[in-house]
Amino acid sequence: MSPTAIHPTSLASLKRHAKSIGRELGIAHHEALDEAARRAGFKDLRDAQEHLAKPAVPFEHSAFLTAYWxxxxxxxxxxxxxxxxxxTLQLPLRMPLGELVSEVSLENTPYLRGFILEASDHLETRLDCCSEDDAYTALGRAARALLFMAGTGLAGEPSIERELRAPFLSDHCSYWYDPETKEPVTLSEPYSNYISDSDRDSLKWSDLHLAETSWKGIYSPGRAHPxxxxxxxxxxQRLEQQLSxxxxxxxxVKPGIDTGSYAAQFYSPGRRASGIERTPRPMPSPLGVVRNGSLPYGSRTGGEASLWRPAEPMPLAFHMQIGPILYALTYSQDEHPAKKLAYEAWSDLSQWVCHEYLPSEDLNIDTISVYEGPLLLHYDDNQQRLSALSKVIELLDSGYRDCSPKREILKTLGRAEALLRKQLS
Structure with missing residues (x-):
């Protein structure tokens, strides 16, 4: 008796027939897939995939991805x-961008962590890229990651503890999970595609399975091997079919690319439809320009605002008194309620002193060491910590002229002081 012909209209339909054939003939799933393809009139599974993989759902949506450089x-x-x-790259999608990512999930999604959801249909790099080539690379990887998510249903793995380590050829790894089964998935993209017999043996004892497809990957298609x-x-098995x-x-998929002026922000259709104007990108302030008693410092990269410090330096002797106190409050092994806030103040002041006192032959001390330890002081209880913190506040108040950075750091230490007082009451 000749096998019953089948008429699948999609790969999913072919897969369902293959399960029945596998049970009927008692054969492995991959053999059943080939048999199902032949019964449907195709040469083999690959031939069926080429004919059935054409999109049943058109690319009705677009995502826009922007990078400044x-x-x-x-x-x-x-x-x-x-x-x-x-x-700005226009990427055709079968679903709205919002079904793939959210502002929160971007932080967990490989190749999209440096982007913000600027509008419902628009992702934008938070910081400038270092060159036009780097911008093209960032957009290409982001676009391929979105297509990977849309095609497989996978999402970025949010938990470091759940990340699945590749047992071999571990390079350019990205970590994902399947929301349906909750299973973690690792995509490794090494430049070498040689898998030894010992590598395949390691799959067995590590209880892992490997998908190998003709898909070119995300990181570097044509050079790396997913x-x-x-x-x-x-x-x-599902991923192999989906990726094929x-x-x-x-x-x-024919992405479009638009090159524009650095100063001209892109308005996506979603942004225009919202009727809400874009806010300007954060930018570093001009160096050396005093504003209300404060000077800018920190990053000089577009997309990130400057940090601010007092324009007038505090006497170095004051820094040398404050440094060991904050270091002890921050890095002592003893836990106390002011530790986190003391660290915030310590972090700011350790940067301020390096800007206020640049290395010179006249300076007999390395300013970096003023706040970097070693641990010279120890406080046995919260009463001692409160007294030490009060001394720091007094020195800062008299050491700096009034300005916003001074007020902010005093506010931080005031909150730390209040926490210690609450513990003592």
Whole structure:
């Protein structure tokens, strides 16, 4: 008796038929898939995938991805700028961008961590890229990550503890999970695609399964070779089918690219439809320009605002008294309620002193060491810590002229002081 012909209309339908055939003939799932393909009139599974993988759902939606770039010969010297601009990529999708990512999930999603959800349909890099090439690379990887998520249903793994380590060829790894089965998935993209017999043996004792497909990956298609690991054999088989379908789907995806002025912010259709104006990107303030008794310092990268410190320095002798106190309050092994806030003040002051007193032959001390220890002081109880903190506040109050950074650090230490008083009451 000849096998019963079947008429699948999709890969999912073919897979369902394969399960029945596998039970009927008592054969492995991959053999059943080939048999199902032949019964459907195809040469084999690959031939079926090529014909059935054409998108049943059209790419009706678009996601826009923007990266700003500024190239300098010296990254720390803005006067060495040799070019800047904006790139915006339009990526066709079968679903709205909001079904793939949210403002919160971006932090856990590989290749999208440096982006913000600027509008319902628009992702934008938070910071400038260092060159136009870097901007193209960032947008390409982000676009491929979105297509990977859309094609497989995987999401970024939010828990470091759940990350699945690749047993071999571990390079350019990204960590994912399947929301349906809750199984973690690791995508490793090494430059070598050689898998030894001992590597395959390691899969058995590590209780892992490996997906190998013609999909080119996310990190560097054509150079790196994607390997996907999971503990679930069923999930691996599903991913192999989905990724094979994605390869065919890519023929339908034609991203558009728009090059624009660095100063011109991109307005996506979603942003325009909202009727809400864009806020300007945060930018560093000009160096050396005093504003209300304060000077800017910190990052010089577009997309990040400057930090501020008092324009007039505090006497170095005051720093040398404050440093050991805050170091002891911050790095003592004893837990106390003011520890976190003391650290915030310690972190700011350790940077301020280095800007206020630059290295010179006349300076007989390394300013970095003023706040860096060693641990010279110890406080036995909260009463001693409160007294030490009060001394720091007194020195800061008399050491700096009134300005916003001084007020902020005193407010921080005032909160720390209040926590200690509460413990003592």
């Amino acid at each position: 500024e190239e300098r010969t010296d990254l720390l010297d803005e006067s060495t700028k040799i070019g800047c601009g904006r790139l 390997l996907i690991f999971s503990r679930s054999e069923d999930l691996i 379908a994605m390869v065919e789907s890519y023929k339908w």
